[in-house]
């Protein structure tokens with residue numbers, strides 16, 4: 117499988133491509149299935165409909181990888197923290213006050229439907245299409261749990277300085293729960309897994325080391341012990357100058373890059389041979405036209421000769437025209 121080869125540091129041309137949030141609101145068929153499900157969380161916990169939306173972008177665009185349709189906040193919900201998605205506002209949870217309210221022993225029962233989605237998908241996907249399982253990185257999930265919503269995470273930032281032991285306890289519970297959650301996905305049929313540390317970039321270096329790199333490393337170590345040959349992609353978004361240390365120390369096989377990190381600069385910061393994933397600016401996919409064509413060609417020139425997985429630097433936005441996605445895939449596949 118092309119995708120696995122790249123994760124094993126082999127250069128493959130044209131490079132495999134998939135897009136973060138490839139199943140989503142820019143697709144009319146996604147909106148139709150979501151309406152059938154009722155709401156977003158019900159969609160995540162409905163194996164038949166979650167399988168359906170995972171496959172939609174594969175059938176339409178022929179991506180090299182499918183990503184399980186779920187959300188990083190399903191895990192804290194399974195641990196017992198209330199979760200709702202306010203229409204047009206994003207996720208909301210009651211900010212976590214007491215670690216004793218979390219119920220790790222109940223989580224597997226709540227996320228069981230997600231595992232059913234994974235096993236259905238491995239049965240229905242073409243052999244050559246990789247199935248990516250995923251979880252939020254513990255630091256990123258803790259941000260939502262502690263603040264209860266996105267938007268800068270001011271409470272998390274304050275607690276990290278004033279009550280670091282509380283933050284450490286939350287991260288410990290999350291790290292162990294994430295290991296079990298991802299391990300269950302691999303057993304159910306995921307070919308590789310990705311850790312979304314989307315808010316890694318809010319932590320200064322000492323906290324980045326302790327709250328991002330260490331938990332990521334523990335997750336990678338235990339998962340790789342349990343599942344020989346498992347490949348793991350880490351996405352430490354906006355890591356800045358901590359990127360090299362993350363790539364060396366976190367134990368991941370490939371590093372997802374955001375759009376403000378240049379590929380030549382990333383290469384200079386990391387050990388030779390580091391596999392990257394990314395990092396077209398999602399705005400270019402919305403704009404299309406010459407701006408997108410030129411940027412994609414530049415990116416292809418930059419990745420030629422290196423093991424690389426083509427992707428965006430962050431998720432597709434709902435306002436992206438489908439024709440631009442088709443054009444992107446065409447540019448990559450024609451780059452022989």
Ligand SMILES: Cc1c2[nH]c(c1CCC(=O)O)Cc1[nH]c(c(CCC(=O)O)c1C)Cc1[nH]c(c(CCC(=O)O)c1C)Cc1[nH]c(c(C)c1CCC(=O)O)C2
Pocket residue numbers: 135136137138139140141150156183184185186187188189205206207250266312314431
């Ligand atoms: C921070 C984060 C979340 N979820 C996720 C992250 C990390 C990546 C990132 O930074 O984007 C990850 C995620 N969310 C979703 C997936 C599914 C797989 C895929 O990429 O196609 C994945 C991998 C579906 C989703 N997750 C969400 C949607 C939109 C929900 C809808 O249909 O209304 C989808 C398709 C909702 C969501 N979920 C989350 C937020 C902040 C929001 C609201 C923002 C928005 O509405 O776009 C939390």
